[in-house]
Amino acid sequence: MPDSQSVAESMDRKGLLVLGVDTCGPTGSVALARVEGGGARMLGKTELAGRSYSATLVAAVEELLTAGNVKLADLVAIVVASGPGSFTGVRVGLSAVKGLAEPGRIPVVAVSRLAVMAAKAGVESAALDAHRHEVFLRLGGEKARELLAGVEELAGVPVPGGSIAVCDEAAESLLARAWPAATLVRTLAPTAGxxxxLCLPRVLERSFDDLALLDGHYLRRSDAEIFGDTVHHA
Incomplete structure (x- = not known):
């Protein structure tokens, strides 16, 4: 993690430059922003096709930095969506961010993709399609919690008082069946930008994650673990 002097030097050279990475969903994105007046001004962003993150992510970051005339050493932080989402996508994103951050000791902020989507929609709760007839669900409030649930599991969970953000038809349909009285708000899928x-306050306060402890926010096991258990117990 950079010390105060190196952060200050980066600010003097380029301003507060922050890279964002999100590879959790069916499509992903990278973004580069400069912090100005307490907000983020996007300098560039690139959408990434799903199932190709391992081949395109690092190259997309390099192109984005080059287009902005920015070096990796100029960054004062990297913000990464750490899940929930595609198991492979989350792992690829976090591995790439660690590889980018470690050599130059660039601080990293990890954030839940559900929290990003809720903030994007201006509500406290959010849900994403988790496949297998389940949703990744964030229940906001004073003590926000996140869970993986299907219709049967949701039957035992109180319906949130506020609106729930959704960005895909599968999650919207499942919640409408499980909670007919819930207020669903359709929004665009969250991005790296x-x-x-959302994480600007943490960047400015230098509230960073320990890179050595950084791990994916999966909310469920991988297919390999699930099917491995099935074989083991057969």
Whole structure:
């Protein structure tokens, strides 16, 4: 992690430059922003096709920095969506961010993709399709919690008082069946730029994550673990 002097030097050279990475969903994105007046001004963003993150992510970051005439050493932080979402996508994103951050000791802020989407929609709760007839669900409030649930599990969970943000038809349909009285708000899928905007306070306060302890926010096991258990117990 950079010390106060190195952070100050970066600010003097380029301003507060922050890179964002999100590879959790069916499509992903990277974004580069400069902090100005307490907000984030996007300098560039690139959408990434799903299932190709391992081949395109690092190259997309390099192109984004080059287009902005920015070096990796100029960054004062990297914001990464750490899940929930595609198991492979989350792992690829976090591995790449660690590889980018470790050599130059660039601080990292990890954030839940559900929290980003809720903030994007201006509500406290959010849900994303988790496949297998389940949703990744964030229940906001004073003590926000996140869980993986299907219709049967949701039957035992109180319906949130506020609105729930959704960005895909599968999550919207499942919640409508499980909680007919819930208020659902359709919004666009969260992006790396949205993650930067939500995490600006942490960047400015230098409230960073320990890179050695950084791990994916999966909310469930991988297919390999699930099917491995099935074989083991057969």
């Amino acid at each position: 949205d993650a930067i905007e």
